[in-house]
Amino acid sequence: MVMMVKAKKSQLEFMETLRLFVIEVMDGFDIWSDDQLKSLKKINLGILRKNATQRHGVTRWKKGVKHPECVDDVEVVELHPRLLTDEWKPYAAWVLHHEFVHALGYFAHDSKFRALEKLWPSKESPTMGSNFTEMLRRDRATWLWVCPTCKREFPRQKQGNGKYMCKKCKQILKDVPIPASQ
Structure with a gap:
């Protein structure tokens, strides 16, 4: 149900x-x-x-x-x-x-x-x-996975811990914490 x-x-x-x-x-x-x-x-x-x-x-x-x-x-x-x-x-x-x-x-x-x-x-x-x-994902995200080369951002709820790569640049994505809203 x-x-x-x-x-x-x-x-x-x-x-x-x-x-x-x-x-x-x-x-x-x-x-x-x-x-x-x-x-x-x-x-x-x-x-x-x-x-x-x-x-x-x-x-x-x-x-x-x-x-x-x-x-x-x-x-x-x-x-x-x-x-x-x-x-x-x-x-x-x-x-x-x-x-x-x-x-x-x-x-x-x-x-x-x-x-x-x-x-x-x-x-x-x-x-x-x-x-x-994208707006919904950003609102719920606690982490941004960021490409160090092209600066693309991927909002996520969990850390990537170096497991994920930018499709465009083939670089390991960096984990950037999103500060909690005040």
Whole structure:
């Protein structure tokens, strides 16, 4: 059983506004039926654990559903709580669109799914994911692994102890502690 995080009222309100915006944008694509778009309004919205760094959104299917086919098979769509800010709103909308495409029956990240994903009008929004991941990693990091040659930084929660090498320079990465926030 998946333990769901309880969303705050302000988070639920933000996600509901985001949902309506995303559905309105998807309505302009002229590929989804009114019934499909209307069904997206029934999906429960929730939030991921705040310590998730790799996952920005997820579509969770109802227990026992082996081969999900439609929105009725969706238990909840969850977004990372850090997305629910004005700063990350464009990316949050894109992530919710991505999850709604899954909910509408496109499970695999195949060429058809990617074509539907690319219909999103903002070309910047999909590219914000790597910056979001980097921000999450830096927030949780207690160490930076730093290349002495190119100065690239890799935020981590554990020391590397000389075990890791920069892919670019082939130099052993140095461990630099990150001071605890005051």
